[in-house]
Amino acid sequence: MPPTATLEDIKAYQDKVEKDKITPHNLPPCPQCSVDSSFFKIHAYRERRFLIIVEMFIKAVYCSLVRFKCPGCGKTFTLYPDFAIPHKHYTRPTIVGFSAGYVESDPTSYQQAVMADTSTPGYPQSDATLAPSTIHRWITTLGRFTHTCRTALILLLEQNPVSSICRNLARLIIARRKYKTNERKKQLINCRHLVIIEAFFQATFKTSIFTKLATRCAFS
């Protein structure tokens, strides 16, 4: 089965929103006036469309996200649930899972990376399927979370100073035919770092880097 958040994950979050259980504490302090996020107030609810994969079909599910406002300067911030990545409709397990499938396997092409088992997830009412170019864009996005990855790495090394993670990261290479520019090479390596760091983080702290850390690092 392709990686995806489930309908239950999204319903559980919607339930928390409706019961007023979403707090701003994991957000970073206001970048404009340094007010701590625990002082932020609820500003608005915004309905967001997410795409999940159910038995190889791409389905839209709606969920409310909470926007908070800084009382110091009025700047607003969206809090994302751990199944979401800002500005993306597909859920985080899908984005990380398919991107990992591409960066972790030297021979895999984008055409092959959209396949889960033997077929490609598609829309129920049309012939459209998950596009290879979508995975290319997801890798670009994941390649930007360098601050989150660095912070996760520091926490991992504090927890286990003799961890093999630095060796694992230093050793990895990206197949030469997967990039034409140095910039793309860097994005691919950063994305592969994220996949490895996430696996170590899950194993060590029993939680994802996206549960709190990415929010705290403002998805940078």
Ligand SMILES: [Zn+2]
């Ligand atoms: Zn502020």
